[in-house]
Amino acid sequence: MIYLDNAATTPMDPRVVQAMETSMREDFANSGTVYKIGLDASEKIEECRQTISELLCLPSSHRIVFTSGGSESNNLFLKGYSFPGKRVACSGLEHPSVLDTVDWLNDTDEAIDLKPFQKEGVFQPSGIRVLKENKVRLFCLSHVNNEIGSINNPSHWIPDLNKTGPQTKLFLDGVQGVGKLPITANTWNGISGYSVSAHKINGPKGIGVLIYDSRLDLTPQIHGGKQQYGVRSGTLPVPLIVGFTSALKLALERRNEFENRAKELNACLVNGLKDLERENPELQLTFNTPVELDFSQRSPYIVNFSFPPVEGEVLLHHLEQKGIYVGLGSACSAHSREPSRILTGIGRSKQEARCSLRISFGAQNKLEEVEMFLTEFKTAYEALYPTFRQGTLTK
Amino acid sequence: MTASRIVLIRYDEIGLKGKNRQFFESALLKNIKEQLKGMEGLRYSTPRGRIFIVLESDQIDTCLRNLARVPGIASMSSGVEVEPDADIIAQMGIDWIAPLLEQKSDLPFCVKTQRSNKKFPISSPDFNYEVGSRIMKQLHDKGLRVDLTHPEFELEVEIGHERTVAFYNRVPGLGGLPVGSSGQVLTLLSGGIDSPVAAFNIIKRGCRSHFIFFDNQAFLGRGGYDKVLRLAKKLNRFQGQGILYVVPFGDLQVSIRDHCNPSNRVVLYRRMMYRIAQELAQRKGYLGLVTGESIGQVASQTLENLAAVSGLCTTSVFRPLIGTDKVDIVQQAKRIETYEISIEPQPDCCSVFMPPRPVTRSKIPDLERDETRYPWKPLMEKALGDIERIELGKVV
Structure with a gap:
């Protein structure tokens, strides 16, 4: 078999499988409980969070929320930050989990067409003034376009965005970017939200993260036990988190x-x-x-x-x-x-x-x-x- | 704790079949045993005109659910074996009816006795009265009343030579004839709504149906194949022992596409499907082809286009749905649980293989001229040689 569809998903690395198998056997306790094995599970999650944070050079302002994957991360940030009432825009070439969410959030009458301000999928800084004119409060782009592979590197125009439209926050869909593009501390300048998925980097399906600037208020999309700062309720899947962390580590090592x-x-x-x-x-x-x-x-x-x-x-x-x-x-x-x-x-x-x-x-x-x-x-x-x-x- | 119960199976139509009765009855019994082979400890007996299964009470639901898929069963009931004694049977009736009267204040009922053991001294109407009056005495003040024409609760008693059975919940069976009593046929399955219903109708008349599917994985992927396999498995639950033949049809389709008059394409594809199906049927000894065609439903199903395919066949072609409306076909498809599979989106290559304007009244000389333009004989031989054979009972 020759598998050349790795942007759809990737085979799991055997070392990730191994790490998850051990975790599935050992870390069954609910990380929200107060007895020893629960606290152990909770500690393991915090270790993973710390590792991911270091691997991705996150600034202290940004926090990590575990989700079920890229689509949920995109939905959580876009809806959680913008709904109701904040105007949202994207370049029009994003993954459906961004594009359809933007459509859902916006009144269709006032859709903003930014396609003229991209070239081969790369957003052009000349579009920044359109964002300002339309009072866009959240602008979403793919870090790497999932179909054509073009890269948006906002560091070139973020100073311009901050000057022209300081109220416009920037979100990047990083699902095709993480593990592939270099990510340094500078990457996070001006990024309010960023999504990652494990199965694109030889990790398991069903786990991803949302990275976001903790100074922003996110309305939860899943209510419940108030896990993860209350932003995303639900018992945390320790083996999946271990798998995610292991996959990210392996991807970045090489x-x-x-x-x-x-x-x-x-x-x-x-x-x-x-x-x-x-x-x-x-x-x-x-x-x-x-x-x-x-x-x-x-x-x-x-x-x-x-x-x-x-x-x-x-x-x-x-x-x-x-x-x-x-x-x-x-x-x-x-x-x-x-x-x-x-x-x-x-x-x-x-x-x-x-x-x-x-x-x-x-x-x-x-x-x-x-x-x-x-x-x-x-x-x-x-x-x-x-x-x-x-x-x-x-x- | 569970108690012994009896399931009673009736098969009206077979009962009428004169000297062939023995043959039909043994076919039905064999199919019933096959359908229930996963259940343990069942005991069968076959007094005249009936099949009895003695089983535990917790097996009844599963048993009835499986029997509902056996062609040839007119109706079935679960009940208990009793002494032919009016007191005992009346008490049993009271036990069954009393809980129902807690929920409603009016319940029309009657007792119906059948007495095949004529040595039993009381006539059926008299026995009805004996049992019915005892029950009424106990329950009439709770809302029970006698209604012989429209009862909601019918207590039935069968007094036979070997045993007497009392029961009340008669449920209809599929009807039709037992599979295996009418020979084998080959149904052309497309993945759509109609052909599974056509197959079901023919299975119900006692034929064992095998299935043939014309596949084009090089163009369409495995989507159609997987879908048809699931449909064939659903249909096979009504009969067992069916076979699905998958014919690689891509080369023929491409050749017709590349060499023939575009508007004739659809009829030309179908002519090749019929030819291949007929050849396979003849080699295997199947006695007819079955299709889901219905007059005028799509462009390929006009009388002219049906004639253009039928004319090729010396084997019988059965079209059980030829005069059935789509809405009725859909209802049947829902009942036999093939509908949900049939409506799943199926990859089709309309843009590649379908002409913009398919002919509705094809002319046979035109079709024959087109068939001189591509090498259908060797392509057909190759397709027949490459058929994949799937025994449906053996696939998970």
Whole structure:
């Protein structure tokens, strides 16, 4: 099996499984109880919190809340901070858990269109004045875009935002960023909220964190036993927290090594695809990932490209037959055949959006796997092209 | 503590089948035993026209639930074996009825006796009176009254040669004929709402149905396959021993797509499905094809397009739903619990394989001309050779 859909999820690292297994056996006590084993569990959680805080170089102002994952973290911050009454905006190219939450929070009549202020998925500082004009109180962006991999690095324009619109808080969806991008103490300047998910970095599903500036008031979305500063009630899952912490540690220990390899794989894939295009006049590629930008502006882990007229979903199934698993360039939901808003948002046509794939690398991928993908992609494309080309029939 | 109870099974239609009765009865008994094979300690007996199962009271609900899936059962009841004595049976009736009268102030009831043991000295109407009057004496002031035409509570007594049984909760069975009594057929399953209902109807008439699904995983992934497998398993609960055949259909579909008149595509796909199904049926000795077609429901189900596929077949083609409205099909699908699976979104490649304007009145000479444009014979042989065979009773 060749697994190239690591932006969807990743296989668990055996060391994480090991750590969780031990914890599942040993740490069963409710961390909210006052007897010894409960206090032990509570202490273990605090140790994990401390470790995560150190690994991510968090300032003392920012706190960690454990959630069920990226979607919950995004919902908790956006709703918890803004509802009711604060205006929220995003660039329009975010994950549905941000995009749909923003839509839900805002009155649709007053939707703010910021798409003109991004280039290939990267927010442009010229949009800051629009945020001010529209009295936006919370602005949300992807740290790394989940479909095309472009990077928003707000440190370039945060001083400008603070000066022009000091009341606008910034939230970053960090689900595709953590473990991959370098994170230092400076990263947190001007960031009010940030979400992380364990299963994107070889950890377990069902656990993530929200990092946020504790000087802000968050309205809880889940009420109950007032765990975690009362912001997120619910008995804490110690084994999942142990798994999250272990996965984050492992990811950051070898972050540089993995990043260098991802760059190699990325170059091999992009160049290989360009070669295929040169060899085959019937293959016309459009890269949806801004491959001409350097790796400070795009993640080496994600490559998204279109190849009309062959449909991405059909090509995906052809590759599946060969044991190669890739992502759709534009994920359509189970309920709609419409392509997601990201590719059309950066100006691709609906056909280009439908005819696309997303390759995303993980810690386990090797160069041979990318080469194998290229070979099988070529075979599948050539087999499918006649079927998708229009007007083949001669009556 | 549990007590011994009796489940009584009636099978009206089989009772009418003259000299074949023995054959139908043993088929039904075999199917019942198969359906209940997970239950321990059941004892069966088959006095004339009935099947009795002696079991523990805590097994009754499971037993009745499973029997509700056995074609050939007209109705069933659970009751107890008693002495044919009016005092004893009346007391039993009082024990059953009294709790009901705590909740309502008016309860019409009657007693119905069937006496297959004619040596029993009291006639059925007299026995009804004997039992009924004893119960009324105890309970009439609590709201019980006799109503022979519209009773809410019917106390039934069967006085047989070997045993007498009293019971009250008669529940309808599926009806129809026992599976295995009418031979084997092959149902074309698509994953939609109709074909499972068609299969069910034919199973109910005593046929064992196997299933054939035309798959295209290279284009559609495993979604359709998984869905049809679950549908076939649901249907197999009514019969057991069914087989699902999965035919790789992608190459044929691509070839038709690439070489033939776009508006004829759908009918051409279906002609190949019928050809392959018929060939498989003939090789396996199945005596008919079953489809979920209903006149005019979609473009491919006009009379012309039905003729374009039927004309290829020397094997019988059964279309149990041909005159049934969609709403009724949907209701049946809900009853047999296939509906929820059928409506799950299924990947379809409309944009690739479906023409913008499918022909509603195909002409056979046009179709035959299209079929000279692609190598359907070798493709069909290849598809037949690559069929995957799944024994439904053996998959989890």
